[in-house]
Amino acid sequence: MPKVTFIAADGGVRTVDAPVGHSVMEAAIDNGVPGIDGDCGGNCACATCHVHVDAAWLAFTGSRSDMEESMLDFAEGLAPDSRLACQIDLSDALDGLIVRTPVSQH
Numbered sequence: 001m002p003k004v005t006f007i008a009a010d011g012g013v014r015t016v017d018a019p020v021g022h023s024v025m026e027a028a029i030d031n032g033v034p035g036i037d038g039d040c041g042g043n044c045a046c047a048t049c050h051v052h053v054d055a056a057w058l059a060f061t062g063s064r065s066d067m068e069e070s071m072l073d074f075a076e077g078l079a080p081d082s083r084l085a086c087q088i089d090l091s092d093a094l095d096g097l098i099v100r101t102p103v104s105q106h
Ligand code: FES
Pocket: 025, 037, 038, 039, 040, 041, 042, 043, 044, 045, 046, 047, 048, 049, 071, 084, 085, 086, 087
């Protein structure tokens, strides 16, 4: 199973295992990772799963869809590395993925 590391704004680090096909948001929710609420259940409709993808992983997480782009307009602290965690599906290629949760979600 791919491992995902979540780094909180306060420096707290959590590494979790999640099945291939689950989203990064689901990996966080299933493991009680703080800072990711996933209020809309992964439907790209709330932006409470906003994360910053580590620079080393940006090339592997794909690009934002138009819908994701629109929803991210509502996210605080929007940056070029911003993604919605529910829109990143885990694969073996993402084993070791590192994301940071925004300060506004703590
Ligand atoms: Fe709502 Fe990701 S869980 S946009």
